[in-house]
Amino acid sequence: MKQSKSMFSPLKAWKYLVKEPVTVSKENIFLTPREASDRYRGFHTNDHSKCTGCGTCGEICPTEAINMIVLPDQPFEDGKKNERPAIDYGRCSFCGLCVDICTSDSLRMSKEYIHTSIDVETFNFMPGENGIHNTYQKPGYGRDEVSELLDLERYEMKHENASRKNSFIEIVKGFSTEMALAESSRCVECGVCTQTCPAEMNIPEYIKTVYDGDLQKGIEWIYKTNPMANVCGRICTHKCETACVIGNRGDAVAIRWLKRYIVDNTPMDQYEAGALAYVTEKTQGKVAIVGSGPSGLSCAYYLSTLGYEVDVYEKNALPGGVIRYGGPEYRLPEASVIKDITMIEKAGVNFICNSELGKNISLEALRDQYDSVFLGIGFSYSRPLPIPGSDNKEVKFAIEFLGQTRDYNRNMGEMPDIQDEVVVIGGGNVAFDVARTLIRLQEEKYGKSSVSMAALEHRGILPADLEEIEEGEEEGLNYSFGYGPQSIEIKDDAIVGLKVKKVNSIFDADGKFNPSYDENDVKVVPAKQVYIAIGQMANYDFFDEEMKSKIDIFRGKVKVKDNGQFDNYPWLFAGGDIVRGPDIINGVATGHDAAKAIDMYIRSK
Amino acid sequence: MTDKLKEVKLFLGPQHPGMHGNYSVHMYVDGDLIKKARPMPGMLHRGFEKLMERKLWMSNTALIPRICVIEPDINEMVFAMGVEALAGIEVPEKAHWIRMMILEMARVATHLFALGGIGGPTGIYTSMYWAVAERDLILDLFEKLTGARVYHIFIMPGGVRKDLPENFLDDLSTYLESLEKKLPDFEELLLKHPVIHARTKDNIMLPKEVVHDLGVTGIGMRSATGVAYDLRKVKPYARYDQVEFDVPTATYSDALTRIHIKFAEIKQSIRILKQVIEKMPAEGPVRVPIGTGNALKIKVPAGMIYTAVESTRGEYGYFIVSDGSDKPYRIAVRGASYPQGLLGIEKYLPGTRIDDAPLWMDTMGVCSPEIDR
Numbered sequence: 001m002k003q004s005k006s007m008f009s010p011l012k013a014w015k016y017l018v019k020e021p022v023t024v025s026k027e028n029i030f031l032t033p034r035e036a037s038d039r040y041r042g043f044h045t046n047d048h049s050k051c052t053g054c055g056t057c058g059e060i061c062p063t064e065a066i067n068m069i070v071l072p073d074q075p076f077e078d079g080k081k082n083e084r085p086a087i088d089y090g091r092c093s094f095c096g097l098c099v100d101i102c103t104s105d106s107l108r109m110s111k112e113y114i115h116t117s118i119d120v121e122t123f124n125f126m127p128g129e130n131g132i133h134n135t136y137q138k139p140g141y142g143r144d145e146v147s148e149l150l151d152l153e154r155y156e157m158k159h160e161n162a163s164r165k166n167s168f169i170e171i172v173k174g175f176s177t178e179m180a181l182a183e184s185s186r187c188v189e190c191g192v193c194t195q196t197c198p199a200e201m202n203i204p205e206y207i208k209t210v211y212d213g214d215l216q217k218g219i220e221w222i223y224k225t226n227p228m229a230n231v232c233g234r235i236c237t238h239k240c241e242t243a244c245v246i247g248n249r250g251d252a253v254a255i256r257w258l259k260r261y262i263v264d265n266t267p268m269d270q271y272e273a274g275a276l277a278y279v280t281e282k283t284q285g286k287v288a289i290v291g292s293g294p295s296g297l298s299c300a301y302y303l304s305t306l307g308y309e310v311d312v313y314e315k316n317a318l319p320g321g322v323i324r325y326g327g328p329e330y331r332l333p334e335a336s337v338i339k340d341i342t343m344i345e346k347a348g349v350n351f352i353c354n355s356e357l358g359k360n361i362s363l364e365a366l367r368d369q370y371d372s373v374f375l376g377i378g379f380s381y382s383r384p385l386p387i388p389g390s391d392n393k394e395v396k397f398a399i400e401f402l403g404q405t406r407d408y409n410r411n412m413g414e415m416p417d418i419q420d421e422v423v424v425i426g427g428g429n430v431a432f433d434v435a436r437t438l439i440r441l442q443e444e445k446y447g448k449s450s451v452s453m454a455a456l457e458h459r460g461i462l463p464a465d466l467e468e469i470e471e472g473e474e475e476g477l478n479y480s481f482g483y484g485p486q487s488i489e490i491k492d493d494a495i496v497g498l499k500v501k502k503v504n505s506i507f508d509a510d511g512k513f514n515p516s517y518d519e520n521d522v523k524v525v526p527a528k529q530v531y532i533a534i535g536q537m538a539n540y541d542f543f544d545e546e547m548k549s550k551i552d553i554f555r556g557k558v559k560v561k562d563n564g565q566f567d568n569y570p571w572l573f574a575g576g577d578i579v580r581g582p583d584i585i586n587g588v589a590t591g592h593d594a595a596k597a598i599d600m601y602i603r604s605k
Numbered sequence: 606m607t608d609k610l611k612e613v614k615l616f617l618g619p620q621h622p623g624m625h626g627n628y629s630v631h632m633y634v635d636g637d638l639i640k641k642a643r644p645m646p647g648m649l650h651r652g653f654e655k656l657m658e659r660k661l662w663m664s665n666t667a668l669i670p671r672i673c674v675i676e677p678d679i680n681e682m683v684f685a686m687g688v689e690a691l692a693g694i695e696v697p698e699k700a701h702w703i704r705m706m707i708l709e710m711a712r713v714a715t716h717l718f719a720l721g722g723i724g725g726p727t728g729i730y731t732s733m734y735w736a737v738a739e740r741d742l743i744l745d746l747f748e749k750l751t752g753a754r755v756y757h758i759f760i761m762p763g764g765v766r767k768d769l770p771e772n773f774l775d776d777l778s779t780y781l782e783s784l785e786k787k788l789p790d791f792e793e794l795l796l797k798h799p800v801i802h803a804r805t806k807d808n809i810m811l812p813k814e815v816v817h818d819l820g821v822t823g824i825g826m827r828s829a830t831g832v833a834y835d836l837r838k839v840k841p842y843a844r845y846d847q848v849e850f851d852v853p854t855a856t857y858s859d860a861l862t863r864i865h866i867k868f869a870e871i872k873q874s875i876r877i878l879k880q881v882i883e884k885m886p887a888e889g890p891v892r893v894p895i896g897t898g899n900a901l902k903i904k905v906p907a908g909m910i911y912t913a914v915e916s917t918r919g920e921y922g923y924f925i926v927s928d929g930s931d932k933p934y935r936i937a938v939r940g941a942s943y944p945q946g947l948l949g950i951e952k953y954l955p956g957t958r959i960d961d962a963p964l965w966m967d968t969m970g971v972c973s974p975e976i977d978r
Contacts, residue, residue, distance in 0.1 A: 003797055003798075003799055003802040012790065012793050012794075016735075021738075036748065037745075037748045037749040037752065037770075038749075038770065039748075039749065039750070039751065039752035039767070039770065040748060040752050040753075041752040041753050056901070059901055060661070060663065060664055060900055060901060061664070062660055062664035062665065062666075062667040062668050063667075093667055093668075093671075093756070094753060094756075095666075095667030095756075095758045096752065096758070097663065097664065097666075097667055097758075097900070100766075100900075101899065101900055101901075109752075140752065141752045144767060146764075146765075146766065146767050146768055146890075146891055146892050147766045147767050147892075149663065149899060149900035150899045150900075151894070151897060151898050151899050181897075182897040182898065184898075184902075185896075185897050185898025185899065185902035185903075185904075186897075186898055186899055186902070187899075187902070188899055188901055189901070211902060
């Protein structure tokens with residue numbers, strides 16, 4: 001471009017003298033700052049009521065500007081930590097990755113961008129809903145589905161199709177390596193699950209081992225808090241998944257199935273090395289465990305790792321309790337149970353079967369022979385239902401029936417005597433176990449199935465898991481939920497049906513159990529057998545009179561200290577169902593706690 | 606005695622209004638003439654390459670723009686291109702167009718800044734005020750699009766971070782029109798200005814023969830050799846193969862020629878942006894996930910790759926090595942201004958005057974943070 005001939009040509013720029021400036025004049029910046037754009041990444045705001053304290057914002061932060069601060073006053077809730085993020089604006093780069101990855105949708109950024117102070121501490125603050133100056137600020141940058149940094153969709157495992165009802169084959173197939181890797185990479189390692197798990201399992205740690213491909217390490221992590229890895233990998237009530245922060249906006253991480261992936265896929269030598277990594281020599285003392293259910297096994301394993309000689313007394317022919325005689329084969333294959341029990345046996349635990357407390361052994365004898373005794377007897381008796389006709393011989397009970405079926409499945413007993421048209425009373429998971437087991441046995445015996453279910457609760461408030469209800473429906477269960485059983489109809493000493501009445505409400509105005517019925521809606525569910533699965537209980541007949549008077553039994557459960565120790569009998573400990581009610585993972589947790597307490601008790605004796 | 610008094614050592618920068626960034630040149634001068642020049646880099650060394658090895662793939666997206674302050678988007682682009690190539694994923698069509706739009710907006714903003722920067726050493730401060738104000742209007746657009754004015758962190762591996770906000774292309778269109786109206790005034794003010802001609806014509810030369818020896822790319826190379834080597838043309842990325850534009854060249858690289866080429870490139874970028882507005886897909890995804898899992902767990906398959914884009918200063922590239930883990934194993938940055946910023950200063954400043962040194966920095970495009978990293 002040629003040089004301009006006229007030396008005045010640059011003066012053309014003077015025409016801009018009279019134009020409005022495009023810039024903001026300095027004196028107005030603080031008084032009326034220019035409003036930022038709608039996506040502006042300004043100071044953070046955080047809705048503390050939504051925030052779970054998971055700390056994922058701090059994990060992604062490229063400048064490590066986010067620190068999680070413990071708030072002692074924050075009420076403890078399941079699925080939430082009492083920590084909240086504080087942001088150091090000396091480090092923050094305002095990238096907004098924390099907002100994109102926020103699991104609870106609580107963190108976002110505002111349009112506020114001015115903060116001046118000579119006090120450096122003011123630059124490190126914990127944002128609340130109103131931002132850094134506690135004045136309402138217009139929202140700026142927020143996450144949307146494009147900027148999402150979480151993987152919200154669960155990788156579903158394969159299920160057997162509806163023809164599964166012909167056999168006891170396990171319904172849920174395991175993860176493939178690729179799927180397990182993909183599923184494990186959805187975890188943000190916040191540890192909210194650990195806080196919620198009764199056994200406080202190191203869940204993020206063992207999920208990380210799947211991600212890293214180091215399964216032996218995974219077994220070690222699992223066995224630190226739970227020696228029932230195979231069982232809990234299949235039928236745990238997975239409170240962790242309810243708490244999982246990914247579940248706030250998407251599907252919770254399949255924690256239970258990842259645990260199952262670890263135990264199913266670790267080579268046996270590595271599995272053994274991991275499971276027995278903490279077992280020590282037996283030098284400390286002797287402990288008797290009564291009952292070989294989850295709590296007894298857990299207590300036995302951890303006592304064994306602490307160096308105690310442990311004898312486990314079991315009333316049945318095989319150790320395992322509810323995992324051996326309860327859960328049906330299609331949910332909990334025998335091989336898994338054997339794998340868990342074998343590992344516990346290898347840890348040095350001695351099993352003495354066919355020994356029932358109160359029959360061929362007594363509590364006094366155990367007290368004299370051992371340093372300490374642990375009671376893990378479980379709720380191993382079915383709760384009866386006192387309605388007319390319930391004394392008929394064709395009225396069966398859940399626990400006995402499930403135990404018989406397990407024995408039949410492992411070729412140790414006859415097939416239970418079942419009819420081709422039956423009804424199951426109850427709406428919990430055990431009732432579904434009974435009903436779906438009945439379908440399988442009927443298909444085997446008769447080639448067809450007809451199983452009805454009746455429960456007081458209507459479908460929306462049924463205590464059973466949703467997947468049980470849905471899968472049961474697939475398999476052809478007839479539901480009469482919301483109908484309370486009134487009487488068992490009997491003709492010529494044979495059952496013909498169950499009379500049920502529509503339930504209006506289960507509890508009265510005071511909140512007491514007192515069902516009221518709609519008298520006009522009565523029907524008879526046809527059946528030749530009735531199965532009662534309305535709950536379980538324990539039998540405390542083995543306590544002598546003095547103990548009965550000194551031990552507090554409330555609603556079928558014994559009252560003990562937090563560590564499982566009885567108040568008046570320091571040598572006696574309890575755990576599992578009789579302390580916290582029926583739940584496997586609670587059993588494992590109480591067993592572990594009691595093991596630690598027994599160790600303390602014996603060492604301080 | 607008189608011999609020793611002849612040579613005086615002067616510091617240009619790091620605290621000097623004529624210096625670009627935290628950079629320094631030690632000049633040994635005899636009167637006004639530079640006898641010897643020593644570039645002093647390192648004041649902006651923040652160890653980015655090492656730091657990137659310690660950060661997750663996704664966290665790195667917030668670090669890398671800081672390697673070049675005035676044109677951060679090229680960093681995001683080369684990083685994203687490298688990760689995508691290693692992961693073997695194809696970016697959605699609309700994301701390509703948005704990326705190209707961002708890169709060209711950044712090019713206009715950077716060239717405007719450079720044109721304004723000529724105002725300082727030549728005393729035409731009006732050009733500085735104008736250019737910075739014009740650039741600010743582009744930053745407004747960036748703020749609307751990405752939520753930040755300078756470090757946009759918008760081009761992500763797998764696409765872009767968000768879809769376009771409402772009416773964004775209309776706003777861009779309005780801005781381009783206003784900028785085009787302003788360009789003739791810039792011409793009058795800068796390109797035809799007698800002072801500029803006096804200071805830059807036949808001065809501050811980059812000899813044609815040394816271009817390849819030095820490794821100079823971009824405007825420096827194109828202005829000296831007449832070769833239209835522009836990565837957007839010779840190895841198109843984004844959707845540069847679907848837009849029409851020219852690559853301005855010259856065969857005589859004095860400072861004035863380079864200013865002219867910068868100016869011509871602004872016009873070409875406006876031309877590209879207009880085509881982007883026209884051809885931008887209305888619908889469609891703008892991002893695909895790289896691998897499975899959340900951002901904390903993303904792993905990039907093992908491998909190594911060199912990706913490069915055409916920055917305002919030349920070929921800007923990343924050499925990325927992944928060992929298949931959740932963090933990069935090694936990332937090396939090819940800063941485009943490395944040759945002219947180090948060896949170029951040492952060899953071609955001697956013989957010019959003291960006041961020519963800042964003009965070399967400006968017209969050759971020396972960006973100190975990308976030299977230091």
